[in-house]
Amino acid sequence: MRRILPTPAAEVDLAEAYAYPGDRWLRLNMVSAADGAAWLKGLSEGLSGKGDRRVFGVLRGLADVVLTGAATVRAEGYGPARPRASWAGLREGRPPAPPIAVVTRRIDLDLAGPLFCEADPAARTIVLTTERAPKERRDEAARHAEVIVAGDEHVDPALALRELAARGLGRMLCEGGPRINAQLAAAGLVDELCLTISPLLTGGDAARILDGVPSRTRLTLSHLLEEDDFLFCKYTREPA
Numbered sequence: 001m002r003r004i005l006p007t008p009a010a011e012v013d014l015a016e017a018y019a020y021p022g023d024r025w026l027r028l029n030m031v032s033a034a035d036g037a038a039w040l041k042g043l044s045e046g047l048s049g050k051g052d053r054r055v056f057g058v059l060r061g062l063a064d065v066v067l068t069g070a071a072t073v074r075a076e077g078y079g080p081a082r083p084r085a086s087w088a089g090l091r092e093g094r095p096p097a098p099p100i101a102v103v104t105r106r107i108d109l110d111l112a113g114p115l116f117c118e119a120d121p122a123a124r125t126i127v128l129t130t131e132r133a134p135k136e137r138r139d140e141a142a143r144h145a146e147v148i149v150a151g152d153e154h155v156d157p158a159l160a161l162r163e164l165a166a167r168g169l170g171r172m173l174c175e176g177g178p179r180i181n182a183q184l185a186a187a188g189l190v191d192e193l194c195l196t197i198s199p200l201l202t203g204g205d206a207a208r209i210l211d212g213v214p215s216r217t218r219l220t221l222s223h224l225l226e227e228d229d230f231l232f233c234k235y236t237r238e239p240a
Contacts, residue, residue, distance in 0.1 A: 004226055005224040017225070018062060024171075025191045026191050026192070030193070031044050031195070033201060035203065036209075037203075037207075038208055042075060047196075050228065051225075051232065052230060055194070055196065060173065061090040062173075064098060064172065065098050065126070066173050067173065070102055073115065078115050079113075081098050081100060095120065096122070097123050098123060099119065099123040101128055102115075104128070105132070107134070107140075109127075111143075124144075124145055124146050126148060126164070128148050128150050129148070157184050157187045157189055178211035182212030185215040185217050191237050192234065193219060193233075195209065197233065219238065220236055220238055
């Protein structure tokens, strides 16, 4: 993988290129088609490539926690993050894999699935939910995961991130989907966007990487990488 910006280079150390700048930071990681589609046939996998999967692995290895929405968990068939040998140096002093934190208003998830029953005890799945979630669902989730109530009727994004940070999970990686991305951006919480642009035109009715409440976050392009016609953009939020 080569770097185009800011300084051209034939090879890039991805762990260095994507190192967190501090202990409290929220980055979004998404892939889109060249025409802006956030999925192909309902899944992001069809837009991905070898380099994108490599970046995806490094970003997970660097993160304290992986944040995602319930719809993405259901659509993409999420399981727990599995430890990788390549993460050993990245995760020194931390659990071998980051926990998955799921934002879900009503806990309409498969609580008997791998995400809840196969997570390492050192990185239990986290459920970020609401006071209005059915009590029986909250009680069932608590048998397999850590349940954090972060709002009354809807999950409050700022409160959810504060709760994660209070548990030492400040370096956060959000993998979407587009609706939770839009909520985080509207709340002014996004520090960084890692966007892979796939060399595909797809058309159709797929959402963009933000789909929901409007927002306006001014970004600066920190780096641009390329491999096999895929572009890997890292944008950071401009200081207020």
